[in-house]
Amino acid sequence: MPNTTWKIGYLNCADTAILSASAQVGTKPVTLLVDPHPKRRWSAGLTGNAWVNLVWPEPQTIDCVALMGSSHTWETGRCQITASDMPGNADLYDSGDIPARVDPRFGYMLHVLPQPVTTRSLRLYLSDPAVAETRGGRLYVGPLWTPRYGPPLGEEWGRAPTGTQTVGRAGQTFITPGANPRATTFGLDFISLTDERTHLRELQRICGSENDVLVISDSSDPNPGDVSIWGLLKNLQPPKRTYGNYWSSIFSITERL
Incomplete structure (x- = not known):
């Protein structure tokens, strides 16, 4: 059955955009949103x-619009995404x-648009009274x-x-704490020559x-x-060419923290 919900994003247009924000803290500017390390976070301040x-x-x-390292809560976090080709034009x-x-x-925070939109500008609104x-x-993006x-x-x-265990001479086990990122390995088969290129x-x-790469294994899931x-x-x-003009490939991805 043809796939409609498994998706992968690899061309991040946010990295080539001119960014601005409603507010930013001096040491946590909006440009941190295009920093590859999500723990270096933009802050709009106490709002x-x-x-x-x-x-x-x-x-x-x-x-798709996705924000990793979001401060939203599950219960009250909300967002709105608008796109317009020129300032002042209809969305x-x-x-x-x-x-x-x-x-x-x-x-x-992950939002997949129902249809692709070609635009020159995009705005992401964020709100959560609990934060x-x-x-x-x-x-x-x-x-x-x-x-x-x-x-x-x-x-x-x-x-x-990434944590490690070391057994000492007396048999004690010593733990060196580390991060515990998610990881996935998967293969894609029967990729057409057009998609391969x-x-x-x-x-x-x-x-x-x-x-970085964004993999969405089910875009219809209520918890993206x-x-x-x-x-x-x-x-x-x-x-690898596996059959006629069909190709396959294997991927391993580790979450970036």
């Missing part, structure tokens, strides 16, 4: 309401005021690739702990092992953060 604006010199096609897209659906275990400070770590077929059976999804090669060219990983490709392997 539960803020907005971030993105402007591009040329039109960009947008499928090309308006999500309306909707729940942000941020699970605090993961801190992902004293509005913050955000890493912003993804860009297109999504939806392969015709999602990963087959065999997809792995779990944790990649348009998406698979571009994903490896743009991201390699240095730039629970089924999504934003992180770095590990053990990158070249695509």
Whole structure:
């Protein structure tokens, strides 16, 4: 059955946008939203309401807006996304005021547009009366690739702990604490020649092992953060032709903290 909900984003248009915000703390400017480390977070200060604006010199096609390291709560966090081609023009897209659906275990605010929008500007409104400070770590704004077929059976999804255990001479076990990021390994099969050239090669060219990738395993899930990983490709392997003009590739991604 053709895939409609498994998606991957690899071209982050936020990195080429001119960013502005309703407010920012001097040591936590809005430009931290394009810093690859989500723990370095933009802060709008002691407020539960803020907005971030993105402007591009040329039109960009947008499928998804995601904010990692969001300060929203699950119960009361809300957001609104609007896009307009030129200042003062009617909106090309308006999500309306909707729940942000941020699970605090993961801190992902993720919104997939019903249809791609090509725009020169986008604004993200954030509100939550339950938080004293509005913050955000890493912003993804860009297109999504939806392969015709999602990963087959065999997809792995779990944790990649970085802590270590050392056994001393007397037999005691000493723990060196570390981060415990999520990780996934999956394969994509029956990738058409067009998708191999348009998406698979571009994903490896743009991201390699240095730039972040957003994987959404089910865009229809009511808890998007629970089924999504934003992180770095590990053990990158070249695509393989498996049958006729169809290709396959295996990916390993570890969440970036």
